[in-house]
Amino acid sequence: MSESSRSLPDRPSLRFLRLEARRRLAAGEFTALWEAYLAIAREHGFSSWTALKQQVVGDSRPDPDEAVLDHLSWVVSRLAGASQPDWEPPAEQELAEHFEQSFLDRPAAGQLIEGLSTMARTGRLRDEVTVITQRARFIRAQAGDLRIETAGTNEPPHRLRGILAHRVGKSVTDTRVAAPPADVAGNVPQAVVSVAEQALGEVGLPGLVLAGVDDHGKPWAMARGWARLDPKEPLSTTHRFPVYAVSTLITATAVLRLAADGRLDLDRPANDHLRAIRLANGDITVRDLLTRTDGLAPLPEALAETVPGLAELTGPVLASSGVRGSVAGFISGYAALGALIADITGSPYPQAAARLVLDPLGMTGSSFLERWPAADERAVGCHMLDTSGAFVPAPAKVATVPAALGLWTTAADLVRFGLGWSSLLPAPLAEEATRPLARPSAGWQVGIGLGWLINESRGVAAASGGVPHGAAASLIVKLDNGKVHIALTNRGIPIDEVNGRVLDALTGS
Template identity: 35%
Template structure:
């Protein structure tokens, strides 16, 4: 085992230099044993060594905790996953009344509610979940409930309000009671007051001249809003996330029935052409690599990236946390692939893009959008490129420093209407184009989200 740990440590050090990551924490669970590898510093301006207890914002990996809390409430008979959300959140109003009445708890859990990604201008009220839900009538709807999967931060934040109304507590306190305290996850917190008394990693952005600058605000560009906590507000450590992985791979430890854990790891809706996976479970993305089932979730914050991957059939897990953007994502993906090959002998290979097709490229070219971002696809000089960034009006209106945009990067077509990003910070991302009945391209999926054509 020591030899493989040394090889993993050497890889982490090399990859961190290659991708310009100042600090990273990597952890592996294999054969019941834990391996921890830490690299670099928490902050380039005030450096402290990263270790397995250093706190990182884990962003959307938080959704696995929120989903587990809902499954525990369901096991207690307090929530029916197939019931309409309005049974628990009667105050819910959406842009369409029929949709508001039909959405179920399960639709939220597996991203089939038809909600757009998130409310990016939810600046009214006190930042609570109640205030967030009160503004959901402004959220665009992209499909009828159950019609298709599209990743929604707003949907998981709405689940947090379900938890609050059912328990009578704040979401954060309820999650602590339902999940964190029973499992002894003492490094897993929400509030900045609980962060600053521990060692924590600061996010970084790389400027055009290669300089690393500190990312502000610390947690995300929606920092301070409790209404975003269920979908992405948890702060944790590599040590606690590996403890979380043990729980998810185990028998429920009296906290959750073993069959409920297994249910979370079974497909509920298929995904097409997605880097995230082949299907959504409940709170998890699912995919098969060389016939081996993988269960996981990633997260991206302000200059910080997190990945948690489980392999239930092998009692294996890997955590990778990095504190620099945009290439912290690429660093984490490289670590996951190396860990799978080193410890399990599983090699994940990317598909080969098809030759450039001018006709298909012209069909796809155009601007697409979600509520927060624009996505531009351009066909020019025998290349098809994809660029994605925060909408200029949102960036201009925000007092917070936001993550930099992803510049144009080449994409290649795969069979059908699928594509692969072949360069840049999104390298390796897969997605697909949606068409209307007459064959017109109407949308593009990226990172599980549907961007509609403008």
């Protein structure tokens, strides 16, 4: 410590230091909480608040949830300062104290920092964090007009693995979404109507479809809002949506059907069946691909104007950049599974997936598109929110990897899939598909099955898919009774929270 620094008491309290920082902020000594934290750390001879915390905590293990909240609070406070004229963005070393390096190495990290800084300059991001949901190393919070979701690593100091942030409904200034129309099919529970009415405005959506089945197994669906805004077209329960990563469940089910027929072995190397492309690591099994533990390198592009040939996109060999056995991304692995399906069946992936999954389940409104659909194809228009709060069309780009992101479908078809996928498989294999076989890290409540995400605490198998190009989807299946819950929207923000509200409203949890 420097001679001019303050000394810590014999038994320093991190809670006292936090309160001191907030007291000095309230007194006007600082303009942002992070500045108060940093000043207190330096007064005690430390270069950063993180270093001070480590000294105070000592050898004891920090509370993971508290640590994640600390990191998130720093992010919000630090970037909210962008509204000040003398603000400078955080340097890489500063960011590395709060984010995992693997996240900072991605292009999305720089885009996130710039996006949050822009939101601060426009008054959308403020130096405050209101926690909405907090569970093991996961936080959903509100900061100004932004809804933020983040998760920390399992290992101390529990740095953030990334952040999702989007503006909520009070940011929307677009008068075209006022007085949204509604369309229903079947006997929609009143609790679902209430969730839809609340979520549309609170979250800020041009359109929302919720669907499921009643206690007698009869399907219902409700659409609220607009399929398109220019010209305006009311949203119906029969409109088709891009459901992005939910597509992986079609691929996984197709692979499992081939396994059930003896045409592949889940625990044999995937290269035993691949012809059009190969995996650089010949030890990667089909099971590794299904459980996202393959360690394959990311693909260069997720979206394009038309679907390219797979070898054109990936090259003839898929390289590895991660550790086999660790849960990571899924696009490269499911690209390989799509190629495997095509090579085994002798048909292009879209036709093979239709024959193996879509057709047997009567999913007549579902397909893998090679180009953006026209309005007369009963497809929604996808939207983003501009800086003024108005909805604008999202780029008309389709997924480059149909097997990972390419399905366009209806709510009714997703209900059919949720109810019927297991009937296509032997019971033991279907049961294994919804059993946690891998986890991002020890202690995580969400595990990875054979394609499915398994949340044991909620008793559900799920899939969700959303990208920053104008749409999102969530599919939940209750493991105890097979009930299906669907949420679709034509704005590219996470929709899982809304589907979770439906689940809670109907189960009373």
